[in-house]
Amino acid sequence: MRRTLLAALGAVAVLLLVVLASLAPPARGDDASLEPGSVERGEVLYRAGCQTCHGPAGGGVDPWPAIANAGEASADFQLRTGRMPHAGEPDDQAQPKPPAYDEQSIRDLVAFVGSLGDGPAIPDPVIDESLLQRGQQLFAVNCAPCHGATGNGGAVGGGAIAWPLTDASPRIVAEAMLAGPGQMPVFALPDDDLSAVATYVQYLQEAPNPGGFAIGGIGPVPEGFVAWVVGAGLLIAIAWLIGRRWSKPEGDEPA
């Protein structure tokens, strides 16, 4: 009985830690090449996969958005993170998923969308440690209000998510800032500032994070949970082990 209880408590504690640890950042892939693709091949792919919703010249077919002036940055962001092709209703937030196109096709499609109008080009942020402090300040003011201080994501209302930045590459971070996908505002910052934010995001992902299991990195909610389940739970179990009646009462006295 005692052993079962202990084992069960242990199992719960371990499970909890595993679940919380799994919220920690996974490994990231390398940045894709900046080699431009072919507008002609891109057009073929666009006619087949995109124009039903976005229109033949990117003007949009109501209620789907126009993308003529989205630019290479936006197209690269949407395709590389698998947000496009969109799955679901027009109002649904685009979900990140494995990209539907291979590397060459993405570059071709990006080149074609870029040729449709006037939008931001693909940025080339540099990871530069001397920009770390600037990056922290920019992140705290512009990014943390939705993505959280640790970049682990947050809910922003209307069912939309500010996605975790735990596996966002520097280029994806910079592209998102220029493109402002979904409900995210456009942050048209100078190149240096894009690099600064990308540097800080990478620091959050890779720098050693002291203190032990990070339990989600989303503040006091998991902390309170652990305090109850692990802390109070273990101590109550210990009180039960020590305090349960091991032998007959030793004596009595008038109350």
Added chain:
Amino acid sequence: MFRWFDDRLGIAGWTRGGLRKVFPDHWSFLFGEVALFCLVVLVATGVFLTLFYVPDATLVTYEGSYLPLHGQRMSAAYESVLDLSFDVQAGLVMRQVHHWAALVFVAVIVVHQLRVFFTGAYRKPRELNWLIGIGLLVFALAMGITGYSLPDDLLSGTGLRIIYSAVISIPFIGPWAAFLLFGGEFPTEAIVSRLFVFHIMLLPALLLGAVGLHLAILWRQTHTQFAGEGAREDRIVGKAFWPSQVFKSTGLMLLTAAVLALMGGLIQINPVWTYGPFDPTRVSAPSQPDWYVGWLDGALRLFPPIEFTLVGVTIPSPFLPGVLLPGLAFGIMTLWPFLESWVTGDHREHHILERPRDAPVRTAIGVAALTVFVVLTLSAGNDVASLILRIPVEETTNLLRFAVVVLPVVFAVITYRICRELQRRELASLAGRPVAVRLERNEAGGFTPEDE
């Protein structure tokens, strides 16, 4: 050596009596002790932290070893917490043990209070210790809130901002009270040093004093006990203070310290460096208080924004959920023993505990209150729940609004029915059994039943 002391203090008799003092043993009576031992750990780690913490809001330039904040302007208080976390030997583990101990301390106090409530241990003659217990809870919460705010990081500053808004919402006296407490309009330079004085002087003195009184009264009144094995209203049955209880308590203390040290060493808590220095123009999401303030934050999140005018004074919307609700909650808790004896008309002394099923109405009310508390606490994390479950925040909030009204009633009814059913089964299992009768030898050599 003992004789030397005894010759001067005459304590031998008192000590001998004390060592033999009998304590009823039931494992649920140890929760209060666990809380006490958490407090011991808190004092020990707190003294260490005080050696390095700087209660000063003066702006300085950070030169420590956490790179992203290097060269940034911040308060000396926040700088000292960063130094504690990165540059002081064992500073981070002490901070983390202290913080975990605080969260667990309040949790165990709540468990202890629930045990006392659901067994009716607060009934006459122990109402005094119930009142002191409520005081202890208030002091512990105040310790937690002031301690949470000391690092002067972005998260704790957000918490202070909310507290300031709640205080200023009190009708008529709000603005004056807020200025008195904070030393001006938020954010103030004075608040960090004031919080420090509260956290390491005023509140610890009150807390430790109240703990002493709590224990002294417990010693004087003796502990309550469950019925059985000869335990009667006028007879207390259990283990002697020495050696049984002393050894149990020592083991419990060491294990409590061990659990808290393990948590502090292995699990990260409040990584203040990720939040950055406090700046009133910034806020990050998700922002939550520590769990024990969650119910108030949750109430603020769930409560509809009601603002009205009373005798020409506007009552701002934080007042009802942020001030009136906790006032009512603590008011009812404080008065509970007196309310109960007034309603039931029971003014007798009680040393034997009731099991929850023995007082179904009390148990049902307790479960309802606990449900409100739990739902409100969960509501403080409505945005985190939305992130994890991918449900819109608005829906989560509406669901919780529904739950906080309906669930308490449902759980109270279910609890009442379970209690009644348990009582019924117990009676049924006793039916038909021969009743034990105590016999007494009479003068004629026969036996007569002794009536009691």
